[in-house]
Amino acid sequence: MVAYDRELADRVRALVDSEPGLSEQRMFGGLAFLLEGRMAVAVSGQGGLLLRVDPAEQDLLAREPHTTAFVMAGRPARGWLRVLPDGLVENDDLRAWVARGVNAAQALDEGD
Numbered sequence: 001m002v003a004y005d006r007e008l009a010d011r012v013r014a015l016v017d018s019e020p021g022l023s024e025q026r027m028f029g030g031l032a033f034l035l036e037g038r039m040a041v042a043v044s045g046q047g048g049l050l051l052r053v054d055p056a057e058q059d060l061l062a063r064e065p066h067t068t069a070f071v072m073a074g075r076p077a078r079g080w081l082r083v084l085p086d087g088l089v090e091n092d093d094l095r096a097w098v099a100r101g102v103n104a105a106q107a108l109d110e111g112d
Helices: 006-016 056-060 091-111
Strands: 023-025 029-034 038-043 050-053 067-072 075-083
Touching: 006 029, 006 038, 006 091, 029 091, 038 091, 050 091, 056 075
Parallel strands: none
Antiparallel strands: 023 029, 029 038, 038 050, 050 075, 067 075
């Protein structure tokens, strides 16, 4: 039995397939897409996406429709956002969210 949405995972995979250093790893009951070992986006076992975002934009992005803070151990995780399934129905919406995750993960490389 698979805990995450395979169709959503396939849609995300199609968007990130050409990214350098791409790998996939099962974690947190879902499927994470990593770039050079850094998680960019994950198809959540609870539905929707977990998305890496610029921490400076996190509060603003959490006000977007179908988004919420990603809470871990009872506290919002800095630099992470949850996008609910209703916000991922349209391909353009999914593409925009995944691009945010990819850009945030790539920006970590620039800070090294």
